[in-house]
Amino acid sequence: MSRTQHLPTAGTAPQSHQLTGSASQRPRAASLSRRVLAQALFETMTMVRNGEQLLLLVILPVMALVGLTFTDLLDPYRVDGASRVDVAVPGILVLCVISSAFSGQGIQTGFDRRYGVLRHLSTTPLGRSGLIAGKLLAILAVLVLQYLVIAAVAAWLGWRPSGLAVLGSIPLLVLVAVTFTGLGMLIAGTLRAEATLAVLNVVWVALAAGGGVLFPLTALPGWLSRLVALLPSSAAGELVRECFLGTPATLAPLLVLGVWAVLSWAATVKWFRWV
Amino acid sequence: MQTPPHPAPASLDQTSRPAPVALQVDGLVKTFEGRGEPVRAVRGLSMAAHQGRITALLGANGAGKTTTLQCAQGLQRPTSGSVRLLGEDPWQASAQLRARVGVMLQDGGLPQSVRPGELLRHVSRLYADPVPLDELVERLGIGPFLGTGIRRLSGGQKQRVALAAALVGRPDVLFLDEPSAGLDPRSRNIVFDLVQQLRDSGVCIILTTHLMDDAARLADYVYIVNRGTVAVQGTVSELVSAEREAPLVMTVTLAPQDAHRLREDPPWRTPRFTDVTWSVKDRTVTLTGPLDGARVREVTGWATLDDRLPEALSVQPRSLEDVFLEVSGGDVR
Numbered sequence: 001m002s003r004t005q006h007l008p009t010a011g012t013a014p015q016s017h018q019l020t021g022s023a024s025q026r027p028r029a030a031s032l033s034r035r036v037l038a039q040a041l042f043e044t045m046t047m048v049r050n051g052e053q054l055l056l057l058v059i060l061p062v063m064a065l066v067g068l069t070f071t072d073l074l075d076p077y078r079v080d081g082a083s084r085v086d087v088a089v090p091g092i093l094v095l096c097v098i099s100s101a102f103s104g105q106g107i108q109t110g111f112d113r114r115y116g117v118l119r120h121l122s123t124t125p126l127g128r129s130g131l132i133a134g135k136l137l138a139i140l141a142v143l144v145l146q147y148l149v150i151a152a153v154a155a156w157l158g159w160r161p162s163g164l165a166v167l168g169s170i171p172l173l174v175l176v177a178v179t180f181t182g183l184g185m186l187i188a189g190t191l192r193a194e195a196t197l198a199v200l201n202v203v204w205v206a207l208a209a210g211g212g213v214l215f216p217l218t219a220l221p222g223w224l225s226r227l228v229a230l231l232p233s234s235a236a237g238e239l240v241r242e243c244f245l246g247t248p249a250t251l252a253p254l255l256v257l258g259v260w261a262v263l264s265w266a267a268t269v270k271w272f273r274w275v
Numbered sequence: 276m277q278t279p280p281h282p283a284p285a286s287l288d289q290t291s292r293p294a295p296v297a298l299q300v301d302g303l304v305k306t307f308e309g310r311g312e313p314v315r316a317v318r319g320l321s322m323a324a325h326q327g328r329i330t331a332l333l334g335a336n337g338a339g340k341t342t343t344l345q346c347a348q349g350l351q352r353p354t355s356g357s358v359r360l361l362g363e364d365p366w367q368a369s370a371q372l373r374a375r376v377g378v379m380l381q382d383g384g385l386p387q388s389v390r391p392g393e394l395l396r397h398v399s400r401l402y403a404d405p406v407p408l409d410e411l412v413e414r415l416g417i418g419p420f421l422g423t424g425i426r427r428l429s430g431g432q433k434q435r436v437a438l439a440a441a442l443v444g445r446p447d448v449l450f451l452d453e454p455s456a457g458l459d460p461r462s463r464n465i466v467f468d469l470v471q472q473l474r475d476s477g478v479c480i481i482l483t484t485h486l487m488d489d490a491a492r493l494a495d496y497v498y499i500v501n502r503g504t505v506a507v508q509g510t511v512s513e514l515v516s517a518e519r520e521a522p523l524v525m526t527v528t529l530a531p532q533d534a535h536r537l538r539e540d541p542p543w544r545t546p547r548f549t550d551v552t553w554s555v556k557d558r559t560v561t562l563t564g565p566l567d568g569a570r571v572r573e574v575t576g577w578a579t580l581d582d583r584l585p586e587a588l589s590v591q592p593r594s595l596e597d598v599f600l601e602v603s604g605g606d607v608r
Binding site: 027028029030032034035038039041042045046049050111112115116117119120121122123124125126127130274275 | 383386400
């Protein structure tokens, strides 16, 4: 295929839309990296341009951050002279990840599936794996934007984290994003779009309120805290809080999160329906 | 195991060869496991589609056409049987193979919250050498709504955007699932002209439709699918031609004064017409079957016994629709 080839035009002899032989040996698809980047860009643009998504991704987390800093709700969990905003930010960052990876991308994928977008894109050079890779990258791109917004607002509220803590939080948040993307995809790929929308929104509220995200496990009664400790949300909250507050790291939350990551993606690969 | 179902059209040019096969389906079976009984959507279907030809799959709803297409597009994994698309297994297609295949889905497959221009620009980035967008936009008349959200487009507008997205990678094989759904007559002509030109330039086009006129107008070769398998296949002229068993349709509408004869002297009460199908509605008698001059004379004579001309009288080949209805008979769901 040469650059000069065009679609056949009316009134002229058909162009040599060459199909066989050497022409078909040439690469016809853009390179893998270009395809995945194009999809990531497209998904990111779609996510941040949608008003409802923006509310979920940025506005609600910022409101929660401001609310937790100006009330005394978090006072019982301040250790070693940590300020309210110090205790609030780690949970807010995890909430941001759940918003984008789980609810935001899950809802978008559910409707993409309903409208046949997943089917169409998986027949293009992008393919099924490229589509998923593009979505993951888009989630990470949105996460960078969320991190910057939250850090800016938190800094204005007096947040002064150590550079090491910020650096350490990045791989943790990526792991959280991968886990919640898997869970969001599992729901989007098995339920109807409307059911996906309802389930993801309800679960978002439940996890934010009592899932060990914004408030540490110790805020819950003993029997409930042992149960919630097994959720990926509380494991994520604990890990990121330990990272920023400098409390000794524990292995359990990392294990819990790792198991959820593996299980959610294995289930997604097995049960995700493209059609 | 199966020979290509039809040879290349007769040509004076002795050097011309049969067009290469782009899609070969042999003994395809696809069963869906569900909560109840497994659904056998496709039950041993075989077909082929060639480059430079338009191949149509016709069938009632639920006949298995879309499932067959989805297996060919790599969207479904066959339960058994083989599917080769440009020589590869579509389920495990490489990006390079997918780049040679354009797919237009029945429901469009378009994201609702973006604009056609954004979508087409995105899809074109997935290909190494896409068709310039200006050209596609002009050919398909997309320009006026390039910046309107896809959610707000009409069915025909969405259809044209979906076709543009299928064509942007210069496909060698083009799948069109119900391509004229929602198109007004003018858009339909635009789309059909383009499809025919693509065929002439060597693209293999595989389409499904339930509109017999579309198939008759476009298709070089037709498969009529019923209950998950091919019931009849051939070129349109073969399917309706006089050499087949039930070639002609004769219609007679009697003058009102002669209508009583349908009750008193039904013309089919003669052993000479046992292999002809009769149907009567009001004053109109329709015969379908192997009609020859003698039989046409006999019916005409019966219709003009009192020297009055019937209101209408016609003899014509069966239409593709007649063949279709015959094949899918009581199975239309």
